[in-house]
Amino acid sequence: MSDQQAIAPAPAWRRYSAAPPLLLVGSILLYVGVALWTGQTRMLETDGVIGLLQRMVGLGIVALGQTFAIIAGSIDLSVANLISVAAVLASFIMQGRADMMLAAVLIVLAVSALVGVVNGAIISRLQVSPFIATLGVGLILQGLLSASFTDFAGSVPKEFQLVAYSTFGVVPYSVAALFALAALASFVLWATRFGAHLYAVGGNAEGARLAGIRTDLVTIGAHVVCSLSAGLTGLYLASRLRSGAPWVGRDGVYDLESIAVVVIGGTLLAGGRGGVWGTLAGVLLFATLDAAFNMLGVSAYPKLVLRGAIVILAVAVYTFRTRGHVA
C-alpha cells in the first residue's frame, strides 16, 4: 500500500490512449513520405488531402458503430450485409425521384434500427454468442437481399448524389458528416449515462448486472447504434454509386475491416475499453495505405498482406503493453 494520499488534481476523467496520436502521426509520415518518394507532390495539396479524407467516409461511419458494439463486449459481423440492404433499399425506393428521398432515408434507418434490435435481443435474451448471432443475421439479410435483387436496383436522384459529391467550400459534406458523427459518438461515450453503461457492461457484464444495470438494454442499444451506422454507410454508398447493388457491402469487406480498424485504434476486442478517435485513426491508416499503394502503382493484393500484418502487430503491441488478454 502506498502512503501517498490519492487526490488526483481534477483531471479529464478518463485516461487518454496513446493510440490515436501515434496512428495519426504514422499515417501522415507514410502519406507524405510516399508522395515525396514518388514525386507526386500534387497529392499534398488540398485536393489530394481531401481525396484521402474522402476515402475514410464509408469505412469510417460503420467503424464508429462497430466501436460501440465492441466496447459493450459484443461484435457485429452483419454490418457488411446490412450496408448492402441499406444501399439497395434506398435506391429501390427512390427510383430516381427526389420526392421519395426522405421516405427512403427514414425507411432505411428504421430497418437498420430493427436489425440492431434483433441482433441485440438474440445476444442478450437468447444468450447466443455475438459472433454467431450477427453472423446468422448477416447471412439471413444477404439471403433475403440476393433473392429479391440480382443487380443494381433503381437509382438515386441527382439531389441525393449531393450527399457524396457536394462540398462546403473545399470540404465534402460526407467528410464533414464523418467528423461530426465521430464527435457525437465521442460525446455519447464520454458524457452520457448510456456511454458509461457501455463501458461497464463490456468491462464486466456480471458485475454491471449485479449493480443494477439493465445489461440487456445496453447490449441492444449498442447494436442499434452499430446497425444505424451501417445503414448510414449504405446510404452514403448509394449516393456515391448512384444506385445500390446487393454486393456493395460484401465487396467493401466492411464487416472484417470495421473490426480491424476498431482494434487497431486501441479498443479492446474483449470490451470495456477504447474510443472512437482511435477507430478513426485506424480508418485513416487504412485510407493512407490505399492512397500510398495507388501512388506507388502497386496492385491491391500486397496491400491486403500489409493490412493483415498491421492488425496483428497492433494487437500484439497492445497485449504486450497491458500484459493481458486483448483479442
Added chain:
Amino acid sequence: MEQAALALEMLDITKTFPGVQALDAVSFGCARGEVHALCGENGAGKSTLIKVLGGVYRPDGGTIRLDGREVAFSHPIVARRAGISIIHQELSLLPQRSVAENIFLGVEPTRFGILDRRTMRDEAGRLLRRLGSSIAPASLAGDLSIAHQQIVEIAKALAIDARILVMDEPTAALDRVDAGRLLDLVRKVSAEGVTIVYISHRMVEIQAVADRVTVLKDGRTVMTTTLAEAPTGRLVRAMVGRDLADFYPPRSSLPPGPPTLNVRGAANGQLHDVSFEVRAGEIVGVAGLEGSGKDALARALIGDEPFEVEAMEICGRAAKPGHPRAAIQAGIGRLSDDRKREGLLMQQSVRDNATLIERAFAPALRSPTAEPMSPQSTDKRLIQLDVRAASFEQEAQFLSGGNQQKVIIARWLARDPEIFIFCEPTRGVDVAAKAAIYQIMRDLARRGRAILMISSDLPEIIGVSDRILIMREGTLAGELPGGATEEEVMAIAVAHDREPHAMAS
C-alpha cells in the same frame, strides 16, 4: 514410527504471496497406504500446500521427498508423472467426453500412433470394476451424477498409477449414502498401497477414515497426530483456537431498532424454510460450511436466484425482488464475495468503479458526472473510506484487495441502501484493511442500517456480529449471540443429521 522412507514428505514448506505468508515452514509426511487427513479453517493454507504438492506453485523454501528421494516440481505435469494425482473439489472431467476418454486424458494408449480406443475402453472398464463400480466406459462424463464423477476421478488417478492421491473435500457435494460409499472406496484404494491425503471439514468423516491428521492454521502446522489421540473436540480447538485479535470494533450499546429485513419461510431450489430478521443498527453474521446455503441466501436476497416461496419484508413493506435491479430499488445493497468476477470493472478507473451503482440508476439523459456522480463527491466518499491509490484515475486492477473492497463499498455508500449484505467482506484483504472494513460496517450500523454479513471466516463472524445465524443443508440450523465460541458455531455447522451433537465438546 516411520523408520522406512515415507511415501510423501514435505519439509519446512514456505510460500509467500504479496502481503500474505500463506505457508510458514509447514511440514508433514505420510506413510505408504496411509490415509492422512489435512484440516484447518478456510485460509489456513491447505489449498496452497496442495498446489505446492501438485506443482502449481513453486515453494519459496523447503523440500518435498517421495519415497525418500528429493523432488522439485516445475509444472503440474511433472508432479503428475511423479505419481501425484489431485482431485479438486471442482471436478475437472470434460462433460462432453466419454468416461474412458476422461480416464485416459493425456495418457491415451496408442498403437502405431493411432488412438487405441478398444484398449482404452477395456482398461477403463477394468479400473472401474476394480473400484467396484459398473459405470459404462462409453457414457458421457457429463451425464453422470457427482458421486459417479468422483469415482471416475479416482479411476483417472489409478490410470496413471498414482502413488499419492489428494482429495479436496470430496464429499462436499454428496449426500450421506454416496459419501459413505466414497469413504469405503478411500479405504479400498489405500489398502492397495496408495497414499491418500484427505482434506475435509467434516469431523465425522475424518474420524471414520483417516489414520493420522495434520492441522494447519494461519499457514503453520499446529499438530500432527494419530486419530486415536485426537478426539473431535481437540481437533476443533486446534483448528480454531487462536487469540482473537482485538481489531474488532466495539459493539453498539444501544438496542437495535425495528426490523429492516424480515424473511419468513422463504425457499427456492437450494434453500428451504428460511426465517430471520435483521434490525436497524444490527450486524447479523451468517456462518456455515461450503454448500450450506449461505451463499445461496445472499444470491436470493439480491434477486439473482430469487426465493420462489416468497415471504420477505423490507421496512415493513412486502418485497419480491426478481432480479438484482429490483432488489437494489427495494433498498438492498450487496458486496459480492467475488470482487473480480462480480464486482469490479478491472480496467476502469477507481472513480468509474465507485459510481457504478448511481450510474445504473441515473435518469437516461443525466450526464455520468452529474451529482452525486461528480468527481468531487465521488472523491469525497473515497477519501472518507481512506482508499489508497496512486490516483483515482488509476485502473481498479492495480489496487490492493483491501482498497478494491473499499471502492466497492464507496459505490454502495453513494446509493445508501437500508440493508447491506456483505459477502466475505475481508477475503483476500490484509489485516489493516480488515480492521478498517469492520469499522465501516459498524459505522453503517450506527447510522441505522441493517447489516447481514455472510462469511466463512469464523473469527470475523464471532468478533463482528451482534447475532450469529448458522446455516446447514439449505436452512438455518441455529442462532447464537455475538461472542459465542468458534466451537459452538462449528458444532452447529458441521453436525450431521445422523449425529446431531457429535461436535459438542
